[in-house]
Amino acid sequence: MTHVPLLQVTGLNKRFGGLQATDRVDLQVAAGEIHALIGPNGAGKTTLVAQIAGQLASDSGTVHFDGSDITRMATHLRARRGLVRSFQVTRLFKSMTVLEHLALALQAAGGRTFSAWRPVRADTALFGRAEGLLARLGLADKSGWGIEQLSHGEQRALEVGMALAGSPKLVLLDEPLAGMGLQESEAMSSLIDGLRGEVAVLLIEHDVDAVFRLADTVSVLVNGHVVASGRPEDVRRDSAVVDAYLGTGQEAQ
Template sequence: MAEQLHGQPLLRVTGLRKAFGAVQATNNVNIDVRAGEIHALIGPNGAGKSTLISQICGEQMPDSGSIFLDGRDVTSSAAFARARLGLGRSFQITELCADFTALENVVLSVMLRKGRPFGCWGNPRHDEALVAEARTQLAHVGLSSREQVAVADLAHGEKRQLELAVALARRPRLLLLDEPMAGMGAEESASMTRLLRSMKGYYGILLVEHDMDAVFALADRISVLVYGRTIFTGTPDEVRRHPEVRAAYLGEDHALQPALAATTPGEVHAHT
């Protein structure tokens, strides 16, 4: 793990800018994600987090700057091309096939990865290899007992778990998780935190999240985005103590709490 964390980053974003009229949504953003780490991205509403994620995924093209996936320049690449290079993601609002079962949703994701045409969909039980792989991913996220339940009948937290299984079925190396705890209660958030902790070391993860307890429990590094700028990147303890971060986002009470989990030491980069 130590070698992975200090090697070439899976994701490297440099000088990224995106404006909508007079609004500078991302303003010279620099961020990277190393293999096996969880790098959290935090900031107040309107900071530009969703715009940054959209640019990394290829849904929006930046005005300037560069995006590298595993050393390859993908700044102008389409979203599907980035997915083929090992980029997976989840969304703020769950995007699943509501009329399909949990198992069918994951089977569909496996089919997409394999380039299987939709015309041969049929009953997923007819293809033992597809079903076996889908069941492995459902077990990974703790949904083995819910495989035959329609998405519409799953609890909110279960839908978020299923979305992770769908993403993992594409066999990504890098995951972009956009507020995976959104709308969850305390018990569901704790369950998702345990699940993401179990994934640490197997995937590079860029985590966008407002649940600060989860962020500080999970992240190896945290970048703080304010008004489209990354104002600071460091370990959780370093972020807690940084005066500009405390003033802009965390507040005194949260910043002075003890760290929730051990973190990996690393360089601190200030962007002022």
């Protein structure tokens, strides 16, 4: 991991009317690390991720990514630089197969437009890469399925795969384990684990046990402010975190 962080958030703020949703947030994500953002409901996690992704304009503060100030940069330009947020595949094309979704994401990442999609069906190199990605997601046997036939966990894996299509440097994942059974949750954890060292991951997650197993760094947001950030074992023992979020700390055991 490099000394200069891949993502550096400094003094970031967002106010909704009378509510300070994010409050002077400082956050650093190193290249290749798995960084978890945890905190109570309403702490400002989703707001912060939307600010980092560029979907929500910040009131003040800065976001630097890979050496550039991207604070005011449009979402699609951030994505082109390698900062992507995973989005829900259920909102995409119901008539397309799992493999076609990945091929489309790879094509889009390559800069070609949707209008060029039809000839792309015959692009064997593109589909070859899509198959490679599919195998990585553990979905090789679901290649020809429609996305509605996939389980919840498989859909979330496909979403991660689509986010990975452009070979990003940082992927933002919003509760990747939410609503999953044990098996699905383990499969997703292992998919994320496999990204370590290759792609940095900033994830919001409520499953504290999974977070403490998976993350290299844990940051804790309370009332819009980062109250602790560090190695899981240190954050688990941090008295401010225990008081504000983990309670007795038993939940994190």
